[in-house]
Amino acid sequence: MQSNWQQSIFSTRATRDITLAVAVTFLVSMALVLFDVNERFIAAASRHEQWQVDELPLVLLVAYAALTWFSVRRWNESRQEVAARLEAEQKIAQLLAENQRLLRHSLEVQEEEKRSLARELHDELGQYLHAARTESVALRLGSSDKFIGERAKSIEHALTHIQLVARDIISKLRPPALDELGLSAALEQLVLRQCETSVDIQCSFNIAREVDAVGGPVAINAYRIAQECLTNIVRHAHASKVNFMARLAQNCLILEISDNGRGHPVPIVAGFGIAGIRERVDSLDGKLTMHSEPEYGVFVGVSLPLNKTVLKQEVI
Template structure:
């Protein structure tokens, strides 16, 4: 964790102890003392002449006693007010500390995701540039051996065909690894083209499902972190469809549009419009019970990716009622951080 992160041990202190029993005891003791004093010295007889007729019942001493009780209760209420203010200040400090720690955790999660995607990009390039060209050369050499050995060396011809098949198989496997590590066309053609290619791939894998992709707005100028996050959201959503709703109708909607920002109550800034990107995916599959515990981490990872960029992630589903998720992310997310 960075050095500027707050240390919980340095800012934590025990909550203030309740003084209600002690203060209440003081009120009762003072009230009893006032009653004894008034009874012994007939204080109220001198102050309240109209109560003299009730002296044989000692009820004429009640005004003084009630006066002391009223003052004691007022003091008791004042003590409770001060104690409540201290408790509120203490809780507010804890909430601010929790917000700082949550912000630090989200920043660390965002940095970890950036490092992961950067490593994936480098690995994909290495696989494509190094292994790809050598496999292509092996395939070409094997084809040359095959052509030269058609009539003269049948065994060499057979071995060369096996070598070509092995090279083609490894090349296809490496291509699949590259696509999983780094989406095809994301860097060259942009996010919309990469998503269209991704959806087309799932159309081939899931012929019983129907897919609809709608993209509106300009998606140029986004940070690499935001671009890959949006792609991974759709990719993870389609993966969930393949697991739980492989025969459903799936609709993917992505739009970039302005939204009115919420004004900070502690500042005097006026409301302003900010660009945000909304990604929505819905299917009419069997749905899930969101309150039930789940083993997978896909939805948790989606939420963490979005919230690490300062966005919001919401889900809605019920058994036999389909599944929907909606992510809202500021379009400027990740631009303040260096992108390699």
């Protein structure tokens, strides 16, 4: 499409230029005839024969031919360079599109592996942990031996701790709320859980319920992006306040996360998990915005475009 448009523009300009050249040639020839320029030139040249002025027209003709040849050569080279540049740009665009597709596929494979691992941990490990804990409780309650009762109670506490850790790992691998309650509830639980890990951080969030319409890769990547940003804040920001916002605008899912921490220069911030965030944003052809200054905290803005394939169908 773009190539046809460029050819049309080139054809229009070429037609205009040749028309102008013909018009100028015609006007000059009429002026030469009207004012007898050639006869006057011959008369003037005969008076200065010693300077060989009469040979000047031929010299000018040869110079004109040489300049024409030079111009045509440069013009052809210019067209070849433009064509080569356009071809290179098309190849770069194709490579970028292919890279984006491969990156998106890689992230989808990772998420599927996490989902599978979470399911196996829940079905297999969870089942045996529950059975072992039940047996330890039965052993503690059914034994009159004080030592055995204490050992059984210790085992019970250890198994309870393992269950909590396993539940947390499963939640990180694949948040149940994302599948069961939708994106808004999953994000809300994520913010609350992350902030609970640090009692010094006060969290405020504004998550529009309309984001529940988002599904597919956009939903899980939005969750992972929010998860990484909040983890960075808890670990590195030394912040006392965190603001989180999620909404839909202009057919995009918008995420905005900010804190009042110590901040960092942007090149340093880029090392705090931002590479993974950028990969997820790029895989969905989104936009990532960052602002950070020392002592003024960090702002991260993400815009992920939506289409019909990532919007959940309404159930009527």
